[in-house]
């Protein structure tokens with residue numbers, strides 16, 4: 001069963017993630033992980049499938065009222081790989097490597113067992129950093145712009 005075209009997978013298009021959607025993020029991680037895996041002669045198909053599904057948790061992360069954002073973030077970091085695995089198994093058949101990629105992509109919270117999972121956690125972290133930096137830069141730009149006198153705004 002193709003993953004990207006699946007209607008449940010398409011739902012990730014509307015779930016925000018750093019500076020885009022979980023859908024965009026997952027495709028970008030899958031592409032980067034694929035590039036690294038093919039260079040290293042690893043199991044490219046499992047890498048792509050696992051990476052596509054690594055964040056298949058299908059909910060919007062939202063801080064609950066009166067809860068510490070750090071604790072909420074940590075809870076999300078710990079729980080979403082398990083939820084992604086459960087969702088993925090509901091709609092797709094997965095092999096051991098693909099499950100390892102999903103469950104352990106939040107290293108050091110999880111510990112990858114196969115090289116394909118290490119490659120995916122590396123791709124995920126690199127892209128998360130870039131996406132998060134883009135978001136911070138975007139927010140700073142608009143904050144600065146709001147502070148400028150009206151006649152200096154382009």
Ligand SMILES: [Fe+2]
Pocket residue numbers: 054055080105106
């Ligand atoms: Fe994740």
Ligand SMILES: [Fe+2]
Pocket residue numbers: 025029054055124128
């Ligand atoms: Fe991710």
